Amino acid sequence: MRNTWRIFAHTFRVRAGAKSFIVSTAVMLIVVLIALSLPRIIDFFGDGEIEISSLAVVNDSDSLQLPGEAAGIELLPYEQETQAENAWENGETDGYLLFENNENGYNGNLYTDEDLGDSAGALSAGIQQAHVSQYAQDLGITGEEVQNITSPVQIAESTEGSGGGGASSSEEGFNLLSYAVVFIIYIYSLMCGIMIAMQIAKDKEQRVMEILISSASPVQHLFGRAFGVSAIWLFQMALVAVTAVIYVNAAGLDDITSLISSAGGAAVSTWIYAVVFLLLGIVLYGTLYAMVGSMAAKTEEVQNFSQPLTFLLVGAFVLSNFGLAAPGNIFVTASSFIPFFTPFTMFVRTNALDVPWWQMGLSIGLTLALVAAAAWFSVRLYRGSVLVYSGDSFSRRVKQARELARRK
Structure with missing residues (x-):
């Protein structure tokens, strides 16, 4: 048993002090730290999502009610598409949003310099929430009733053995x-x-x-x-x-x-x-x-x-x-x-x-x-x-x- 311990200690000591062990450990640490920081590195060097503060909005829909702000973006109303486009080109807004009169729903076209990514979904959800709230208020429906109607149905899956x-x-x-x-x-x-x-x-x-x-x-x-x-x-x-x-x-x-x-x-x-x-x-x-x-x-x-x-x-x-x-x-x-x-x-x-x-x-x-x-x-x-x-x-x-x- 004593000889086994001596061989064990000698093997551990020699390998722990070897240059190959030190270099491989340093490389592993660097790789792990880079992998953990990869999302932040991508966000830092990547283009990321465009930051917008205002949009020109042309609402040609008969029933869509737009708020003055959604998802932290100011919505500025314009009568004509040309006016909204000129405001964007002149730097007055970061883009423009056009809603057309459509019987099948509310379809909007967004024009900006770059892809908004997740911000587009947040903007759409904000406009829809404001529209539903205003429409429900006009019909005399309370906020709690609206919440009950629009609450999603969630299903959690589980497996039993x-x-x-x-x-x-x-x-x-x-x-x-x-x-x-x-x-x-x-x-x-x-x-x-x-x-x-x-x-x-x-x-x-x-x-x-x-x-x-x-x-x-x-x-x-x-x-x-x-x-x-x-x-x-x-x-x-x-x-x-x-x-x-x-x-x-x-x-x-x-x-x-x-x-x-x-x-x-x-x-x-x-x-x-x-x-x-x-x-x-x-x-x-x-x-x-x-x-x-x-x-x-x-x-x-x-x-x-x-x-x-x-x-x-x-x-x-x-x-x-x-x-x-x-x-x-x-x-x-x-x-x-x-x-x-x-x-x-x-x-x-x-x-x-x-x-x-x-x-x-x-x-x-x-x-x-x-x-x-x-x-x-x-x-x-x-x-x-x-x-x-x-x-x-x-x-x-x-x-x-x-x-x-x-x-x-």
Whole structure:
């Protein structure tokens, strides 16, 4: 245990002080901060919506009653379209609005230098509200009666499962939480797994494995390296996350803050499932990548040997994104019982549906069984593979490593 801790501490210290770690952390911080500030950057450098304060209005409709102001824009009446157009061209107004006499409704044409964007809808709503209020007043209808007549009918959709103890939510913040968790599992498992495999292969490539196993057993070296690389990646992600949260609160990004707050309102069980499935995914793929690294004689071989695991991770991530839109889909449901996909799709299901407890327990149990089997096989394989430097195929190296492990 002491040797494992020493290898862990040495791996963490060396990687934390490496220039590559410092540069990659700085780049990640810059990218995250730019992404969070992107809406404000677009508003600052973009053209934005035109700011208007007044419009010339020509009302040829027989019954439309126009207010003197709507949506913060002053409406100046004119008799003729030519007069309104001249006022716009002379800079007296920021544009002009023409209402024609139409039996099918009130249709207006707006003429300005640029697109108003959302301001056009606000202007239309303001004119309509003023027209309805004035028309109701002429007919002797009270404001409360008008409000009851014009109140929209809203329908909230919810999906119910077949009972159980899972968390259920259709809130946007919960969807953000689901995506964030599966994205973290994907990125952490992929990058951390590759780094574990690269580190172990690098030790073999530099021919230092003979020295390492003379002071520590192969099992201690395997777990020390794996835990050290995992810890440095966890530290990097925590640093980026804390910096992002501080920046969001300090910069007053209300939209992002509201999403974080709504995600923070998730049930305690949801957060427990998030931690459980996150750990399951990291341990499972980290163990498999460590085994791949022990089979590689040099770092260039890691990428080829790890392609099947990478394909599994990409497939699980894509399937979980599909599950965010359709958590009850048969493929999503079936994949949640496959241990390679369970950390991704089962969490999406538990956060969107009421998943029966037995389904959740079965999927977690199957994943734990695969983790235990993978760890046992990786340890046995690692004992024989640490000194395998041949250029044979992956299957032959596995066979050779198993034979060497039996002799020990």
